[in-house]
Amino acid sequence: MNQLENILSQVKKPARYTGGEWNSIRKEWDKIELKTVFAFPDVYEVGMSHLGMHILYNIVNSRPDALMERVFAPWPDMADRIREDGLPLFALESQRPVKDFDIVAFTLQYEMSFSNILYMLSLAGIPLYAEERNEEDPLVIAGGPCAFNPEPMADFIDLFVIGEGEDVINELLDLVLAGKRANFQKNELLFQAAGIPGVYAPSLYDVSYGEDGAFSRIRPVRADVPEKITKRVVKDLDAAPFPLKPVVPATAAVHDRMMIEVFRGCTRGCRFCQAGIIYRPVREKKPETVLRQAAGLVKNTGFDEISLTSLSSSDYTPVLEVVKSLAQEHAGRGVNVSLPSLRADHFSMELAREVQRVRRSSLTFAPEAGTQRLRDVINKGVTEEDLMETAGAAFRGGWQAIKLYFMIGLPTETDDDVAGIARLARQVLALGRKSGVSRGRLKVTVSVSSFVPKPHTVFQWEPQERLEDLRRKQNALSSQTRERGLTLNYHDAGLSFIEAAFARGDRRLGSALARAFALGCRFDGWSEYFNIDLWLEAFRQAGLDPAAYAYRRFSYDDPLPWGHIDAGVSRQYLVLEHKRALAGAVTPDCRSGDCPGCGLCPALEIEPFYAGGDL
Amino acid sequence: MPRYRMMYAKEGPAKYISHLDLIRAFERAARRAGLPIAFTRGFNPHAKLSFAAPLAVGTAGEAEFADIELDRDIPAGVVAKSLAAAMPDGLRLIEVRPVAQSAPALMAIVDRAAYTARAALIAPPQNETLQRTVDSFLARPEILVERRSKTGDKRKCDIKPGIFALSAHMDNDIIELAAELKTGSSGNIRCEELIAAFMEDSGLCARGNFVLSRRALLSAGGNLADLLW
Numbered sequence: 068m069n070q071l072e073n074i075l076s077q078v079k080k081p082a083r084y085t086g087g088e089w090n091s092i093r094k095e096w097d098k099i100e101l102k103t104v105f106a107f108p109d110v111y112e113v114g115m116s117h118l119g120m121h122i123l124y125n126i127v128n129s130r131p132d133a134l135m136e137r138v139f140a141p142w143p144d145m146a147d148r149i150r151e152d153g154l155p156l157f158a159l160e161s162q163r164p165v166k167d168f169d170i171v172a173f174t175l176q177y178e179m180s181f182s183n184i185l186y187m188l189s190l191a192g193i194p195l196y197a198e199e200r201n202e203e204d205p206l207v208i209a210g211g212p213c214a215f216n217p218e219p220m221a222d223f224i225d226l227f228v229i230g231e232g233e234d235v236i237n238e239l240l241d242l243v244l245a246g247k248r249a250n251f252q253k254n255e256l257l258f259q260a261a262g263i264p265g266v267y268a269p270s271l272y273d274v275s276y277g278e279d280g281a282f283s284r285i286r287p288v289r290a291d292v293p294e295k296i297t298k299r300v301v302k303d304l305d306a307a308p309f310p311l312k313p314v315v316p317a318t319a320a321v322h323d324r325m326m327i328e329v330f331r332g333c334t335r336g337c338r339f340c341q342a343g344i345i346y347r348p349v350r351e352k353k354p355e356t357v358l359r360q361a362a363g364l365v366k367n368t369g370f371d372e373i374s375l376t377s378l379s380s381s382d383y384t385p386v387l388e389v390v391k392s393l394a395q396e397h398a399g400r401g402v403n404v405s406l407p408s409l410r411a412d413h414f415s416m417e418l419a420r421e422v423q424r425v426r427r428s429s430l431t432f433a434p435e436a437g438t439q440r441l442r443d444v445i446n447k448g449v450t451e452e453d454l455m456e457t458a459g460a461a462f463r464g465g466w467q468a469i470k471l472y473f474m475i476g477l478p479t480e481t482d483d484d485v486a487g488i489a490r491l492a493r494q495v496l497a498l499g500r501k502s503g504v505s506r507g508r509l510k511v512t513v514s515v516s517s518f519v520p521k522p523h524t525v526f527q528w529e530p531q532e533r534l535e536d537l538r539r540k541q542n543a544l545s546s547q548t549r550e551r552g553l554t555l556n557y558h559d560a561g562l563s564f565i566e567a568a569f570a571r572g573d574r575r576l577g578s579a580l581a582r583a584f585a586l587g588c589r590f591d592g593w594s595e596y597f598n599i600d601l602w603l604e605a606f607r608q609a610g611l612d613p614a615a616y617a618y619r620r621f622s623y624d625d626p627l628p629w630g631h632i633d634a635g636v637s638r639q640y641l642v643l644e645h646k647r648a649l650a651g652a653v654t655p656d657c658r659s660g661d662c663p664g665c666g667l668c669p670a671l672e673i674e675p676f677y678a679g680g681d682l
Numbered sequence: 683m684p685r686y687r688m689m690y691a692k693e694g695p696a697k698y699i700s701h702l703d704l705i706r707a708f709e710r711a712a713r714r715a716g717l718p719i720a721f722t723r724g725f726n727p728h729a730k731l732s733f734a735a736p737l738a739v740g741t742a743g744e745a746e747f748a749d750i751e752l753d754r755d756i757p758a759g760v761v762a763k764s765l766a767a768a769m770p771d772g773l774r775l776i777e778v779r780p781v782a783q784s785a786p787a788l789m790a791i792v793d794r795a796a797y798t799a800r801a802a803l804i805a806p807p808q809n810e811t812l813q814r815t816v817d818s819f820l821a822r823p824e825i826l827v828e829r830r831s832k833t834g835d836k837r838k839c840d841i842k843p844g845i846f847a848l849s850a851h852m853d854n855d856i857i858e859l860a861a862e863l864k865t866g867s868s869g870n871i872r873c874e875e876l877i878a879a880f881m882e883d884s885g886l887c888a889r890g891n892f893v894l895s896r897r898a899l900l901s902a903g904g905n906l907a908d909l910l911w
Contacts, residue, residue: 072893073890073891075698075740076740076891077891080700081698081739081740082695082698082699082700082703082739085695085698086695087694087695087696087770087771087772088770088771089710089711089714089770089771315710315770317695317696317698317699317703317707317770318699318700318703319702319703319706323706365713366714366716367714368710368714369709369710369711369712369713369714369768370710370713371709371710371713400713400718400719401713401719401721401727401728401729402713
């Protein structure tokens, strides 16, 4: 029995580590000049659900001069076993050590996965700090939404890619290849990479702090390094590379289905939402593109479900026609169509009926706040009437379970707004009973998360609500939702507190992160592993106060640690929107044609694209 | 609806696919192969696929069986060819034959399974000594193993009635066990349990884990591969 087999026979879910899945690509190692590995800082089932990985895997592997393999964070039982056996972290395709690759590319999906990046580097035997890595070590790069405030990870990452990766990945690989051929020193490579639009080389910037200890500014060390890094945007989503042969996971992924991105961006303008800013502008795929991609995916993967993904799929202009066509074409083979979440409006119900023609699951709505006043503050254009009307139609249409998503700790929130969440949930429950859903089957699930103010959003200047107040509100909610058929889920507020510190943090947080990892933190997005005491101890050792980051109220004039990263939306617009939020004034959907003036389209020389409703 | 019986091997990376994931893997392969899979009716339709006997994660299967139903008649050779090309690494389709609608379900026929298990031993015995060890193990009035119920309670269970055959021999320092064990919905014995009980009883000590393989599925009367078609 070889060493790996022996290990696999002793760990949970060994299929996470075997590779060899359908559509996985194993290129001949010695024949490929540039070797890259996509590193997902969470477990296999989570990482395999990430569309971005499949997109980049497809792009890189379609180049004859490069290969991309995959590696996921091994579950702690596996990590213990490979450490005991002295095996380094290996990539799935070739089972070669991660440190043998030229580039290790992490995705930053979530602040609480930062500790897993150090965990993976450490298991791979790669020095954690960028400055400790030499010419022999892989170049460690990172992208994804959390790269929009890269500073807390700046000590560990050589290059960040800001924005959408489809085009810039090739530019970066071309440069690294050229560098490999010309024997560039690492520093030379970093300087040249910093010249690629959207690429940020943090070691080429100096950060300074004021006498009060607050972040004061960040400046390039050389005149030829850009002061601002502007996000990359793909102009034409129909022409963008999209994987029609994604790897089919060997063990059920969290989203175990075909994913077709129907559009990128979102026009709704919810003020808490970071994705709504960083993926602007809206770019829809033409219906014929979606149908063609779906046909390819069904044939190449064998999945039984097509999920039309985006930030708000019921907003996709031709959604009804596309859903109908897909159901017509594929339902006969037991292939079902799904939408990840629906808005609580009349149109969504019509859509839901189409979606459910093949298979019936629960419906999910996200009113986000419990009162109209607060929904106006966050610009969530859903009314109570919308919700009740839609829920009523759903119950009459045969649905028995409804999920409702809310946030607590939103700016200006009062106890009455929180009580409004419970009122709304009970109203939906009562409506279910009135509509004749049997008591045993009727289920209303309320999921409540704690608001985290995120960089580049309208609420970026706002402090997070204090931990003790969040906990008090959670307790209040749980006493207000004790009713048969009603289930309340909420996240650990302590986790959201650490998340806020990192979301809004500056470069000094790197030392808190390194200490947290040294104290044993990993898999912090998993409640069974998150331990707030370890994080508080890590901050203490680093001489930093997480509260100073999470609870800080920035003034409009304060320099922001992420100020050198340009998401394309003007600061002026965010200030205006922030003021409108506090005044409870709603801003129309950008789709309405009434441009709210965020400034992105002229700045990035791009326009929204709507696919139109005709097939 | 036309029904087809598949003989396949589960090896390499596919050894680690759990039974639930295996069902999905077959359904997906059939869809990729463009086969008109038959589905059950109801709220949650699922593919009409049935397996002879689940295989433990990590154990290879050399001649496993499953049935699939299709919506229309397709020559078995065509089913075999298209399906074989759509199977992931380690799932190897060996043969496909049509079976009568009235044929009994696979699960109802399987009664026992033949396994081999290999591991290196730290202090390898002579073959004669090993034979005596096996004999005395099988001569015990009962062979108790500990099982956990779904609620987590431990209970003792006598597996002796389900051991139809057990032999062992040494190949240098490698012990090779061959066993025939009760398999199915009642009295099922996992090969790992037998090995654990034998190793404890014999005082032998393995270097690392056993490599397990299910060689054949058997009915009460003989090898399924000879009986099923």
